[in-house]
Amino acid sequence: MTTEVSTRRQLTRDRLMAAATELFAERSVQAASVEEICERAGFTRGAFYSNFESKDELCLELVRRRGEQLVQTTQAALTAIPESGLTENTLDEVLAKVLALFDAGFSMDDHWVLIRSELRMYAYRSPSFRPALLEVESRAVELALAAISETLARQGATLRIPLDQLMPTMDSYCERARMNEILTGEPAGGWHQGLEHLLRALVVLPA
Amino acid sequence: MTTEVSTRRQLTRDRLMAAATELFAERSVQAASVEEICERAGFTRGAFYSNFESKDELCLELVRRRGEQLVQTTQAALTAIPESGLTENTLDEVLAKVLALFDAGFSMDDHWVLIRSELRMYAYRSPSFRPALLEVESRAVELALAAISETLARQGATLRIPLDQLMPTMDSYCERARMNEILTGEPAGGWHQGLEHLLRALVVLPA
DNA sequence: CAGTTTGGATACACCGCTGTATCGGATACA
C-alpha cells in the first residue's frame, strides 16, 4: 500500500524535523550538523539524505509547516473569541482578542523565539531560503492584521500609528522582551504585560 | 620602545577585529572560522592565537569597544543638541533629540543590525560571553534612557507606557524594521519614519 | 509465498578547521 509507505516516510521526516528544530535552537541552524540531527532523531545520515536533499530543504519544509500551523492557530484564536453580541465597546475586548492572538499564534515560547531569530539570520545568508521565509511571515502577519483591524473597526477604535506598523511593533517588542528574559534568566511572562501596555498606548477608543 | 611594540600589536589586533566584524555579519560568529578571519586580515592563525586566547575572547573585546563607542557617540549626540533656551515646548524638539540618539548611538547600519542579532544568539550559547553583552547593552540603554527621560521631564511630557519599556520598544522596532529592509532588499530609511510615528504615539505633551 | 521495491544503514574518500609547538625575521636597545 502506497499510503503505508508514505506513512513510514512521513514519520521519519517528522522525527528528523523535530530533532532539527531542537538543535537549531540549541546550536543554530548552521552549527547543527546533519550528523547530529540524525543522531538525535535516532537515524543515520543515510535516512536524512534519503528524505531531504539538504539542510536547506529541511528548513524550507519546517517553515512551510510552521506557516500552516500559524494560520490555523491564528484562525482558531479568532473564532474562539466570538463576535459575542457585546454592547459595551470596551478596550478590554480588543485587548483580549489581540493578546490571545499573540499567545496562540505568534508563539513566544523559548523554542520559537530562538528559532525565528535563527531562521531570519539563516534567510539573510541563504538566498534560496529567504523568499520562502518572507512569504510565510508576511502571510501570517497579513492574516492577523486583517483580524485585528476588523476588530478595531467594529469598535470604532483607531490607532496612533499607521496600521501596517502595528504588527511589526508588537511582534518585535514581544520577541525582544522574551529574548531578554531568556538571556537574563528571568521568569517568562513580563512580555505579556508589556504588550498590554503597548496596546493600550497605541489604541484610541472613540470619544 | 615598549609603546612601539604595543602599537604594532594593537594594529594587528585592530585588523583582526575588523575582519572578524565583517565576517560575523557575513557568516555568523560561529561559522566565521579563525582561519578565515586571519586570512581576511592578512595574517595567519599564528597571529590570531598570539593575540587572542580564543574567538570568544575576541568577541568580548569587540563588545567592550562597541560599548565605549556607544557611550561616546550617545553623549556626543546629546551635547550636540544643546539645552537651547527654547521657549516653545514642541514635541519636535523631543523627537529631534531622541531620533538623533538613535541615528548616532544605536547605529542601525546593516553591519551592526546583523551583528547585534548575531551576538545575542552567541551570548545565548556562550555562558562566558553572556554577562558581558548584557552589561554593555544595559549600560548603553541606561545612559540613553536617562537622557531621554530628562528631556521629557524638562518638557513636562509624559509617556503612555512605563518608562523602562521605552527603549526596548523603540530599539526592537528599529532593529526589526532594518532587518526587514535588509531581507527584502528595500532601500534603508523607512525605519526612521516608523520610529518617529512610534514616538509621537507614545509621548504625551502637557495639555 | 516468491519477487520487487522502498528506505535506511554502512563504508569510503575528501576536505577544512583546530590548537600547539617550533621557527625565523624584524625591531628595540646597549
Add this chain to the structure above:
DNA sequence: TGTATCCGATACAGCGGTGTATCCAAACTG
C-alpha cells in the same frame, strides 16, 4: 653593530563533518 626579544609564519597531528555509492532488510505486490 651586535644581541635579545617580540611576534607572526610554518608545520603537524588530529578531529569531525560532508556527500556519495553501495548494500541489506523489511515491507508491499500479485
